[in-house]
Structure formats: structure tokens, C-alpha cells
Amino acid sequence: MKVIATNIGEAVTFEWNGKEEETGIFKYPTEKPLYLSKDDVKGDTVIDRVHHAGINKACYLFSADYYPYWKNLYPDMEWDWGMFGENLTVEGLEESKIKVGNMYRLGSALVQISQPREPCYKLGIRFGTQDILRQFIAHNHPGTYVKILEEGQVAAGDALILVKESENALTVKDFYELIFAKEKNKELLTLFMNNDAVPQYKKDRFKKYQ
Numbered sequence: 001m002k003v004i005a006t007n008i009g010e011a012v013t014f015e016w017n018g019k020e021e022e023t024g025i026f027k028y029p030t031e032k033p034l035y036l037s038k039d040d041v042k043g044d045t046v047i048d049r050v051h052h053a054g055i056n057k058a059c060y061l062f063s064a065d066y067y068p069y070w071k072n073l074y075p076d077m078e079w080d081w082g083m084f085g086e087n088l089t090v091e092g093l094e095e096s097k098i099k100v101g102n103m104y105r106l107g108s109a110l111v112q113i114s115q116p117r118e119p120c121y122k123l124g125i126r127f128g129t130q131d132i133l134r135q136f137i138a139h140n141h142p143g144t145y146v147k148i149l150e151e152g153q154v155a156a157g158d159a160l161i162l163v164k165e166s167e168n169a170l171t172v173k174d175f176y177e178l179i180f181a182k183e184k185n186k187e188l189l190t191l192f193m194n195n196d197a198v199p200q201y202k203k204d205r206f207k208k209y210q
Contacts, residue, residue, distance in 0.1 A: 001160040005089035007082030027082035033155035062086035062143035063093035095173040101166030101197030109152030116176040
């Protein structure tokens, strides 16, 4: 896996249900390296810190491999890297092959896979239609957030080098499917609850399915 774009954004104001709101989802490529801190990407805009940034969502990675799929669905949009609000666009990122808890050297930072991205209405604002939420969930390639174990810089061209593979078999794709499945797969649920890298608040929400 290799980083092909580093993306940051500024606050954009929009109207939602009669109220004026702001979002940081409008991210665009920058030629500068990004500094990954424990809680966020330095220099990036985070408006809603309840649902974005923080220890378990410090940096968001999305696969470059699926841009052609989305470009085909939305051919009239002006496309660039960062369209999904990702800080790092990564070539070769495949959610079914990445275990939650895997640790990677990424530039000079050390990161750990923490959880998939769950889309919200602000992705619909970026794309100009809330239809993309349903499409994004169905496509099953959500990208992943990472936890920053060691702060550091990352630049375009840097590779994700596996340092330690999780002993728990839960993948990012498994995690994502478990979130949206009406009937929770018991085997996946067991892996989920026993995975030390899954955020505790997520486990608390899933206790009712055990």
C-alpha cells in the first residue's frame, strides 16, 4: 500500500434543515507532508469533534483503487483526491485484507487500524445528493481510520509497512458489515468483542447483540 495523496481542508459553510452549519469534509491534495498527531492531522479542519478526529479517528485513509467506480457513478463532478474526506488517499488499500489492530509504519509515524468510516449526511453535502450514503454503504469499501501510536510525518509516496499483524482475524470489511447487518453474525461478533483495537464505545453499543 502506498500513499498517493495527502489531503486537508478548510471549513465550508452550508445550510441543512434551515440551519447554517460547517463541515471540514471538503479536502483537497496538498504538496506538503502531513503531521499525524494523537488526536488529528495538524493543519486540517475538524468541525465536529464528537464524531471526527480524536484518538480512534485521528486520520482517515481511503483507497484510490475505487475512485474509478465512483467517477463512473458521478461523471459530472469535478474530481480530485480527497473527495471522500480522506486525509490520505492510498493505493492498494483493500478492507477485506486489513485486520483491525494491524500496526503500520507510515512515514515516520506508527499507526494502528481502528475502525471503518461510517458515512453521514456531510458526505452527501460534498456530493450534492444524500443518495450517496446508501450507495457508499452498499459498495462496502469504506476506508479506515487509524490510531496514532507514534506521532510523525507522512508524505505522498510513503508506503504502509506492516510492523505487527493482529492475532484477531476481524477485518475492516468484517467490522463494517457487522455495523449495518440486521442479523449480526455471531462469529464476527465474537471477534469484534475480543479485539483489543476495537474502540470500547463501539463494543458497548454491541453488547445487546451478544
